[in-house]
Amino acid sequence: MEKLSKLLTDYIVKKNTISETDYEIYKYGFLIGIELLTCMVICYILAIKMQMFWECTAFFLLFFSLRSLVGGLHMNSFKVCFLCSCLVVFFTLSMIKYFPISKEFSLVISVFEIIILYYMKPVENINRPVNEKEKNVFSNRIRQTLIIITFSVCFFYLANILKYLVTIVYTLGIIIISMILGKAKNQIERCRG
Incomplete structure (x- = not known):
């Protein structure tokens, strides 16, 4: 993947699309994009085999829209991240398929999770501190996203679409666990360094 990102970056430098000074930034962006795409393709293959596209x-949709705002656990290497991401998706889909929960219980749990997410502080990446202005922007976006999620929960509850209601419950749970683990990892790394 490193070679492919280098190849793509070299190509756009040769086409004079970017300057040489932006080389590393684009190479890193391509690398992250390729890794994310690879992970998503594998996860969708798993989902299709489970008949859960x-x-x-x-x-x-829920995970990326919320996790990009609240942060969470980040792994130190792509291989570990890739493996954990695929396992989390497989685990979540398995829970949705084999351990469905009632409509009423899903509603109660999802409301509880939304409240937790509303009051939990986002996990800052130890390599990129966030200033006060950015924190305010993230807070507003988190609130907006949680409002959309709340309306989605109400819609799926009233429309009796249990599979998406349960998907929200398990996904929010995974995000909360990721946030807790991310905070713990940051604390450990601060103590070491």
Whole structure:
């Protein structure tokens, strides 16, 4: 993947699309994009084999829209991140498929999770501190996203679409666990360094 990102970056430098000074930034961006795409393709293959394409899509929509704002656990290497990401998606889809929960219980749990996410502080990446202005922007976006999620929960509850309601419950749970683990990892790394 490193070679492919270098090849793509070399190509756009040769086409004079970017300057040489931006080389490393673009190379890193391509690398992250390729890694993310690879992970998503593998996860969708798993989802299709489990006959859960739409649940996987709902998981990704919710996970990426919220996790990009609240942060969470970050692994130190792509291989570990890739493996953990695929396992989390497989685990979540398995929970949705084999351990469905009632409509009423899903509603109660999802409301509880939304409240937790509302009051939990986002996990800052230890390599990129966030200033006060950025924190305010993230807070507003988190609130907006949680409002959309709340309306989605109400819609799926009233429309009796249990599979998406359960998907929200398990996905929010995974995000909360990731945030807790991310905070713990940051604390450990601060103590070491």
